[in-house]
Amino acid sequence: MLILGRLACCAAGLAALSLVAWSEPAAAQRVIRVGQADTLTGQNLPELIAMANTEKRLGVKFNVIALKSDDVVFQAVINNEIDIGIGDAYKGIDTLKAPVRHFFLLRRIAYFPVVNSEFYKTWKDLNGADMAVHARGSATEAMALQMQKVNGIKFGQISFVPGSEVRIIAMRRGTMKATLLDLPNTRKLTEEDPKKFIVLPVETQSASDEIFYATTKFIGDNKDLVQALCEELLRSLRAVNADPQTPARLRQQLGLLKDLPKALVDDITPYFEMAVPGGLFPTDGGGAAAAKADFDFLIAAGRFTGQGSDYKVEDFWDLAPLNSALAKVGKN
Amino acid sequence: MTQIEPSRRTEADAAALAPAAAVAGTAPPIATEDGVIGARSDAGWIWQLASFVLVLGAWEIAGRWPISLAFPPFSRVMTALVEMTAAGDFTHAYAITLPPLVVGVTVVGVLGVALGIAMGLSRGFEWIGMPLMVVLQTAPIAALIPLLTYFYGVSATSKTAAVILLSAPIVVLNSYRGIRNTNASLIDMCRCFLGTRLQQVTKIMLPHASGMIFAGLRLGISAGFIGVVLAELLISPTGIGDLISYNRSIARYDKMFAAIVSILALATITLSVLQRLENRLFRPDHAVS
Numbered sequence: 083m084l085i086l087g088r089l090a091c092c093a094a095g096l097a098a099l100s101l102v103a104w105s106e107p108a109a110a111q112r113v114i115r116v117g118q119a120d121t122l123t124g125q126n127l128p129e130l131i132a133m134a135n136t137e138k139r140l141g142v143k144f145n146v147i148a149l150k151s152d153d154v155v156f157q158a159v160i161n162n163e164i165d166i167g168i169g170d171a172y173k174g175i176d177t178l179k180a181p182v183r184h185f186f187l188l189r190r191i192a193y194f195p196v197v198n199s200e201f202y203k204t205w206k207d208l209n210g211a212d213m214a215v216h217a218r219g220s221a222t223e224a225m226a227l228q229m230q231k232v233n234g235i236k237f238g239q240i241s242f243v244p245g246s247e248v249r250i251i252a253m254r255r256g257t258m259k260a261t262l263l264d265l266p267n268t269r270k271l272t273e274e275d276p277k278k279f280i281v282l283p284v285e286t287q288s289a290s291d292e293i294f295y296a297t298t299k300f301i302g303d304n305k306d307l308v309q310a311l312c313e314e315l316l317r318s319l320r321a322v323n324a325d326p327q328t329p330a331r332l333r334q335q336l337g338l339l340k341d342l343p344k345a346l347v348d349d350i351t352p353y354f355e356m357a358v359p360g361g362l363f364p365t366d367g368g369g370a371a372a373a374k375a376d377f378d379f380l381i382a383a384g385r386f387t388g389q390g391s392d393y394k395v396e397d398f399w400d401l402a403p404l405n406s407a408l409a410k411v412g413k414n
Numbered sequence: 415m416t417q418i419e420p421s422r423r424t425e426a427d428a429a430a431l432a433p434a435a436a437v438a439g440t441a442p443p444i445a446t447e448d449g450v451i452g453a454r455s456d457a458g459w460i461w462q463l464a465s466f467v468l469v470l471g472a473w474e475i476a477g478r479w480p481i482s483l484a485f486p487p488f489s490r491v492m493t494a495l496v497e498m499t500a501a502g503d504f505t506h507a508y509a510i511t512l513p514p515l516v517v518g519v520t521v522v523g524v525l526g527v528a529l530g531i532a533m534g535l536s537r538g539f540e541w542i543g544m545p546l547m548v549v550l551q552t553a554p555i556a557a558l559i560p561l562l563t564y565f566y567g568v569s570a571t572s573k574t575a576a577v578i579l580l581s582a583p584i585v586v587l588n589s590y591r592g593i594r595n596t597n598a599s600l601i602d603m604c605r606c607f608l609g610t611r612l613q614q615v616t617k618i619m620l621p622h623a624s625g626m627i628f629a630g631l632r633l634g635i636s637a638g639f640i641g642v643v644l645a646e647l648l649i650s651p652t653g654i655g656d657l658i659s660y661n662r663s664i665a666r667y668d669k670m671f672a673a674i675v676s677i678l679a680l681a682t683i684t685l686s687v688l689q690r691l692e693n694r695l696f697r698p699d700h701a702v703s
Binding site for chain 1 (some may be wrong): 564569650667
C-alpha cells in the first residue's frame, strides 16, 4: 500500500513537472499572428523591422502569415484566426458593421499607367481604348475612373485582370496595350523595353494601400502592444524615408528574410529609392487625414456611396494608439 | 446452349459494367425484386427532401448563431439570390460563363471521345495518350490554370482551355475503358460469324461502350463546371467568378454564397437531367418513370 502511495506521488509529481515544462514556453513568449496578402518580399521590410524591434521591447513574437488576398485576411481577422491584419477593412466594416478598426497606415497606393507606345503616347490617345485594371471595385479601377475625369477622355472598355504580374505578361505578348501596374512591375516592364513601354503622367495618390487593423477587442486588450507597434512603425518608416538604403542594411543586422533569393535582395534598395520619392510611406501613421482621403477614394471607386462627410472616422479607425505613439515619438 | 448463353452474357456484362461504374462514380446496379425497387423509388424523394432540410436547416442555425460574420444564414442567401435574379445579375453572368463551358465540353465531347476510342482500339494511340491523360487526371490543375495566360492571354480561350484540361481526362479515359472492357465473348461471337474489324467496332464495341462513354461525358461536364469557375476566379474575374470574387471583396457574403448556390444548382440540375437520360438510354432497368 505504501509502495502504491509512493508511486502515485511520483506519477503526480512527474505529471505536474511535464505540465509546467509544456506550458512554460507559451507563457514566456506570446505569439501575435499577423496576416497579409501575398508572400513576403523585400518590400515588406519596413513593417518587419518595426515588428522585430517591438519583439525586442516587449518579448513577444510576431508570426507573419501570407494569405491569398485582402478579403481572406479580413475574414481571418473577424474569425479570430489572425490578430492583426494588413490591408484594408473599410468595406467589411461598412457592410457587416464588423467590430474592426484600422490603427496605422503603412503604405499609400502606387499604381502607374503603363502603355504600349506603339499604339498610345498620350492620355488623349487612350480615348476609346481598352484599359485593363485589377478587379471590379479595386483601387486600380477607381484610378482609371479618376483618370477619365481628369484627362477628359472615355475608355472603350475597362477589363479586369487580377495581378500586376499577370498583366505584364499580357503587355509583353501584346494582347494588352494599356494597364495600371504596381511599382515593381512598372519598373520591370519599362526597364525591359523603355521605348515600347512608357508611363503616362499621373498625380500622386493619397489613398491607402496597406493599413494595420485589428478587432476592437484585440486593440482594447493589447493597448501597450498596439501603441509600441505604432511607435516602431513610425521610427521604421521615418528611417526609410530618410535613407532608402536602411531596409537592406537593417535586414542584414536583424537577420530578416534570410531565405530571400539574391535577385530579390538586389531589388530592395532600388525599390525603396523609387518608392520614397513617390511618397509611398507616410511618416505620420495616417490617422484622420488618411481616413478622409480613403472615404473620397472609395466613393470614387463606387465602393462607398454618398459624400465623404457621411462617414465618421471613428467608425473605421481607432486613433488612440497612433496619437499616443505620436506623442511619444514626435509628430515628425 | 440457348438457355445458358443469356445468363453467361449477363454475368459477363455485369463484370464489364463494374469498372465502368467505378470510373463513372456511380453505384453498381443492385438486382432486387421489382416490388422492392418500386418501394425504394417511392420513398426515395422523402429521404432526399429530408437530406436537404437537414443540411439547409443546419446552415440556417449556424448562420444565425453566428459562427462567423462572414457566414450568413441560408434565408439571407436566398433573399440575395432572388434580388440578384431580379436585377439580372445572373443573366449577365451566365451569358459570359456558359459559352466557354459549352465550347470546351463540345470539343471534349467530340475529340475526347474520339481519342478515347482510338486509344481503346490502337496500342499506338494508347501509348501516346494514356500517360498524358493520367498525368492530367492527377495534376493540380488549379495551379496550372493561371499559366494558360502565357499561351492564350486573358481571353475566353483560356477559360475554354481550362474546361478542356479538367474534363478531357475523364471523358477520354472513360471512352478508352468502355472500349477496352468490351466483353471478349461478344467479340469472339462476331469473329465466329465472320464479322470484319469494322463490324466488331461498330456493332459490338461502340454499342457496348456507349453507356460508359455517356457516363464519362456527364462527369466531364461536371469537371467543366469546375474548370470554368476556377478560370474565372484565377485568370480574369468575369461571369459567375466575378460575382463570387467581387461580392467577397466588398464583404457581401450573402451575395457571394448566392452566386455559389446558383452555380451549384445549375450544375446539379444539368447532371441530374443527364443522369436520367443516361438511365433511359443505356440502363433502362434503372430509368425513373
